[in-house]
Amino acid sequence: MIDVRPVGYVMGSLTAALGVTMVAPMALDIATANGNARAFGEAALFTAFTGGMVALACQSGGRREWNIRQAFLLTFLIWAVLPAFAALPFMLGEPRAGLTDAVFESVSGMTTTGSTVFVGIDAFPAGLNLWRGMLNWFGGIGIAYIAMIFLPHLRLGGMQFFRAQGFDTLGKTLPRAVDIARGLLAVYVGLTAVCAATYSLLGMSPLDAVVCAMASIATGGFSPMDASFAKYPGAPEYAGAIFMILGSMPYVRFMQLAAGSARPFLYDVQVRAYLAWIAIAVGAVTAWRVAHGAPVEPAFRESFFNLVSVMSGTGFFSADVGSWGGFALGVVAIVGIIGGCTSSSSGALSVFRVQILFTAIGTHVRRLHAPHRVEPVRYDGRAVDEDVIHAIILHLTSYILIIGLMSIVLTLDGVDMESAFFSIWTSIGNIGFGFGPMVAPTGTMMAFSDLSKWVMIVTMILGRLGLLAVFILILPRFWRD
Amino acid sequence: MHDLRPVGYVIGLLCAVFGATMAVPLAVDFAAGDGHWRAFLQSAVLTSAIGGLIALACANGVGDRISLQQTFLLATGVWVALPLFGALPFMFGATAARPVDAVFESMSGLTTTGATVFTGLEHLPRGLLLWRSMLQWFGGIGIIVVAMVFLPELRVGGMQIFRSEAFDTGGKVLPRAAEIASRIGVIYLALTVANALAYAAVGMNGFDAINHALTTMSTGGFATSDASFAPYQGAPEYLASVFMVIASLPFVRYVQIVAGAARPLLRDTQVRAFLWTIAALVSVITAYRVLANGDHWEHAFREALFNVISVITGTGFASVDYQLWGTFPVMMFFFVGLIGGCAGSTTCSVKIFRYQLLIASIKVQIRRIHSPHGQFAPRYEGRVVSDEVMSSVMSFFGVFVVSLGLIAVALSMTGLDFVTSISGAATAIANVGPGLGDTIGPAGNFAAINDTAKWILSAAMLLGRLELLIVFVLFMPRFWRA
Numbered sequence: 006m007i008d009v010r011p012v013g014y015v016m017g018s019l020t021a022a023l024g025v026t027m028v029a030p031m032a033l034d035i036a037t038a039n040g041n042a043r044a045f046g047e048a049a050l051f052t053a054f055t056g057g058m059v060a061l062a063c064q065s066g067g068r069r070e071w072n073i074r075q076a077f078l079l080t081f082l083i084w085a086v087l088p089a090f091a092a093l094p095f096m097l098g099e100p101r102a103g104l105t106d107a108v109f110e111s112v113s114g115m116t117t118t119g120s121t122v123f124v125g126i127d128a129f130p131a132g133l134n135l136w137r138g139m140l141n142w143f144g145g146i147g148i149a150y151i152a153m154i155f156l157p158h159l160r161l162g163g164m165q166f167f168r169a170q171g172f173d174t175l176g177k178t179l180p181r182a183v184d185i186a187r188g189l190l191a192v193y194v195g196l197t198a199v200c201a202a203t204y205s206l207l208g209m210s211p212l213d214a215v216v217c218a219m220a221s222i223a224t225g226g227f228s229p230m231d232a233s234f235a236k237y238p239g240a241p242e243y244a245g246a247i248f249m250i251l252g253s254m255p256y257v258r259f260m261q262l263a264a265g266s267a268r269p270f271l272y273d274v275q276v277r278a279y280l281a282w283i284a285i286a287v288g289a290v291t292a293w294r295v296a297h298g299a300p301v302e303p304a305f306r307e308s309f310f311n312l313v314s315v316m317s318g319t320g321f322f323s324a325d326v327g328s329w330g331g332f333a334l335g336v337v338a339i340v341g342i343i344g345g346c347t348s349s350s351s352g353a354l355s356v357f358r359v360q361i362l363f364t365a366i367g368t369h370v371r372r373l374h375a376p377h378r379v380e381p382v383r384y385d386g387r388a389v390d391e392d393v394i395h396a397i398i399l400h401l402t403s404y405i406l407i408i409g410l411m412s413i414v415l416t417l418d419g420v421d422m423e424s425a426f427f428s429i430w431t432s433i434g435n436i437g438f439g440f441g442p443m444v445a446p447t448g449t450m451m452a453f454s455d456l457s458k459w460v461m462i463v464t465m466i467l468g469r470l471g472l473l474a475v476f477i478l479i480l481p482r483f484w485r486d
Numbered sequence: 487m488h489d490l491r492p493v494g495y496v497i498g499l500l501c502a503v504f505g506a507t508m509a510v511p512l513a514v515d516f517a518a519g520d521g522h523w524r525a526f527l528q529s530a531v532l533t534s535a536i537g538g539l540i541a542l543a544c545a546n547g548v549g550d551r552i553s554l555q556q557t558f559l560l561a562t563g564v565w566v567a568l569p570l571f572g573a574l575p576f577m578f579g580a581t582a583a584r585p586v587d588a589v590f591e592s593m594s595g596l597t598t599t600g601a602t603v604f605t606g607l608e609h610l611p612r613g614l615l616l617w618r619s620m621l622q623w624f625g626g627i628g629i630i631v632v633a634m635v636f637l638p639e640l641r642v643g644g645m646q647i648f649r650s651e652a653f654d655t656g657g658k659v660l661p662r663a664a665e666i667a668s669r670i671g672v673i674y675l676a677l678t679v680a681n682a683l684a685y686a687a688v689g690m691n692g693f694d695a696i697n698h699a700l701t702t703m704s705t706g707g708f709a710t711s712d713a714s715f716a717p718y719q720g721a722p723e724y725l726a727s728v729f730m731v732i733a734s735l736p737f738v739r740y741v742q743i744v745a746g747a748a749r750p751l752l753r754d755t756q757v758r759a760f761l762w763t764i765a766a767l768v769s770v771i772t773a774y775r776v777l778a779n780g781d782h783w784e785h786a787f788r789e790a791l792f793n794v795i796s797v798i799t800g801t802g803f804a805s806v807d808y809q810l811w812g813t814f815p816v817m818m819f820f821f822v823g824l825i826g827g828c829a830g831s832t833t834c835s836v837k838i839f840r841y842q843l844l845i846a847s848i849k850v851q852i853r854r855i856h857s858p859h860g861q862f863a864p865r866y867e868g869r870v871v872s873d874e875v876m877s878s879v880m881s882f883f884g885v886f887v888v889s890l891g892l893i894a895v896a897l898s899m900t901g902l903d904f905v906t907s908i909s910g911a912a913t914a915i916a917n918v919g920p921g922l923g924d925t926i927g928p929a930g931n932f933a934a935i936n937d938t939a940k941w942i943l944s945a946a947m948l949l950g951r952l953e954l955l956i957v958f959v960l961f962m963p964r965f966w967r968a
Contacts, residue, residue, distance in 0.1 A: 331898035
């Protein structure tokens with residue numbers, strides 16, 4: 006049996022901290038006097054109290070060496086437990102949601118998915134909308150941190166490739182987890198502030214600007230507007246696209262940039278490929294739409310904004326993408342499966358894995374041609390272990406299989422094929438877009454049954470943590486010594 | 487540049503023989519006395535003459551051994567040349583098809599896909615129907631030889647795991663291929679005859695029994711009427727299910743049985759996994775139909791059995807429009823098509839053994855996480871699987887998924903809707919036959935889709951049939967240098 010006290014201590018502390026942050030929306034609700042402050046007050050007290058008790062109970066095991074199983078458990082618990090507490094304000098106050106809807110919304114927030122089950126968001130109390138933005142924001146920095154610290158050591162999904170790299174290049178400036186956290190936080194807060202300032206300069210109301218900024222940098226996609234970015238067409242769309250791209254790039258590069266070295270950022274092969282692929286996808290969809298009679302500027306702007314939103318896994322929308330036709334939908338489906346860069350807050354497969362996949366396939370085909378030539382797969386000039394390649398292809402295959410299995414489960418619940426596929430696609434990639442007859446009328450997931458919503462909740466967490474990380478926890482082997 | 491003569495010689499010979507086989511439908515039409523035999527005469531003469539000339543022109547370069555590069559070229563060359571000639575009767579004959587339709591039909595036949603662009607099949611001359619079935623039958627035996635001799639030799643998609651088994655070529659690919667083809671050919675023919683007799687015994691007329699036997703044993707799926715297998719409810723469905731399963735087991739096992747050893751078949755893990763998969767899928771779909779739709783259990787079971795096996799083996803017969811069963815079974819059928827049968831059979835798609843290796847690899851990864859310093863290796867049938875095989879299998883999965891996505895997008899660019907694009911791409915690359923949706927679903931056919939999409943689908947069938955990588959190698963500039 007593993008020692009769960011260190012895990013409990015950290016979980017308790019995090020839960021208590023989450024409770025404390027509920028003071029912010031409470032204060033906003035008090036200031037706007039909309040009568041919803043009470044919900045946040047109750048939720049804050051309950052959350053902070055429970056978290057504090059757990060932390061105290063486990064304190065005796067607090068400062069120990071961590072082993073890999075505890076790291077697994079903690080990673081999983083963060084995304085399983087915190088959303089449960091974060092769901093409280095949705096149930097205690099407006100919109101008086103049921104358990105399923107509240108948990109769906111908060112899991113969607115903390116996994117930075119951005120799918121919602123609510124309509125009439127414009128009429129929500131200001132504090133609640135701020136809370137939704139904060140959920141995105143916490144989820145974003147959480148996964149970026151986990152991706153930098155934990156995942157490389159878990160040997161999952163090929164992330165072990167970054168174990169040696171990334172931090173070594175920083176020299177000794179950021180040797181420890183705490184320092185990484187500090188650097189990451191500075192970058193993250195800085196980007197969010199710049200983003201919020203830009204949005205409000207471009208004409209957004211202060212609340213809209215702040216919430217959208219949090220959701221943009223976290224690639225979350227919650228906005229305080231039912232119409233999402235269609236409420237602010239034009240310049241805010243361009244700004245939004247740029248900040249979503251920034252939010253889906255490797256944060257370690259920004260940290261290096263802040264430390265004064267721009268070179269790693271400019272020469273990052275992943276960043277370059279990401280930008281190139283965005284350009285190709287946007288170019289193709291724009292050309293397709295212009296060829297079908299759409300005017301050039303709106304076609305480009307909408308393609309740019311919405312494709313970036315899908316690829317970065319954000320989920321803002323500014324147009325009815327579903328009506329652009331089969332080709333646009335195909336491109337959207339593919340960029341959504343690719344996703345943004347690793348060690349950012351974006352989800353899905355990530356550019357890094359797709360790059361390795363293509364390189365590995367290329368090398369394999371060459372090897373078929375000349376079986377006796379030894380030629381390692383190279384990424385960024387470094388040879389990639391077979392281990393890493395297998396892990397990546399397994400990740401890819403299980404990703405596709407999960408999409409298949411989960412879509413089948415949704416169809417078992419009576420959902421049509423297109424809605425089922427895209428709901429799972431959006432959940433596992435933490436994207437936030439939805440297509441199909443069940444989603445189209447409202448642009449939300451509210452029409453699904455409770456069972457389907459729980460399937461999506463599970464899928465969002467699966468997608469966020471990497472699939473194997475969750476499977477491992479259900480193996481008896483994991484719990485034995 | 488490689489010496490193309492040995493490749494040309496073999497392809498030329500095959501074409502000449504292929505042309506000669508057109509004498510069979512010619513004779514059938516001649517006997518019917520409707521004058522349609524002229525189409526086959528023209529095609530046969532053209533095919534044999536061109537094939538013979540190519541073979542003669544290349545005859546001076548033939549040795550015992552051919553190089554790896556030549557083997558790649560040969561495999562692709564055969565599946566490009568034969569469908570082109572096989573398309574001739576559709577152009578000259580009663581269907582008077584345009585090249586795009588004729589090539590689609592012929593490619594669909596020789597890759598044992600079973601998707602058709604023709605309607606009113608029951609009104610076509612019998613010779614033409616027989617020719618469609620024969621295309622599939624040739625495609626079936628062809629792919630067994632490729633899977634047993636070529637793929638292990640070329641190390642494609644992890645097939646080298648079957649290299650040591652029974653059929654080591656020792657570098658001499660062509661003599662080996664001829665020898666295996668003749669041994670397998672006898673078994674294949676015997677099974678087909680047994681199948682035809684069985685069909686006739688349960689009430690099919692002679693012509694239908696022969697045609698359906700030809701397309702069952704090749705897991706092809708061309709039928710003699712638009713209704714596919716629907717006219718033959720009941721016992722023929724069970725019978726067809728059994729023979730489709732027989733056709734999707736590794737043929738090397740039958741060779742061993744003929745040699746007196748039944749044990750390898752009974753103990754083959756791939757066969758077991760395949761049968762278990764079918765059992766699980768059939769039970770789930772039967773249960774769903776009985777519980778959710780309230781259907782009669784025997785109907786539900788029989789139709790689930792027949793259609794699941796038809797899709798998993800890549801045959802593509804349809805006895806009902808299973809899209810009417812509800813969304814859940816439809817979604818299941820989509821993914822069932824991506825499973826496939828056993829390696830070394832006439833089936834297509836990913837194939838069971840690759841999933842087995844994938845699972846073995848996942849297990850190893852999980853163990854490694856649990857104890858990072860332990861040494862673990864994936865195993866298959868008790869033997870350690872080498873890194874090289876694992877890489878091949880992994881690359882295959884990667885290539886398969888990427889190709890599927892790209893073909894689906896290409897199809898959607900021609901204006902097809904989402905469901906048609908993705909299921910069309912899947913059904914073509916996995917050589918199944920019917921897709922999903924109103925147009926290409928089990929109740930429809932491919933006649934209504936646009937020409938560009940038909941060309942894309944024809945190419946996808948070829949890619950899928952040759953396990954993708956064989957074709958991709960040819961697109962490498964390096965392949966043509968040296």
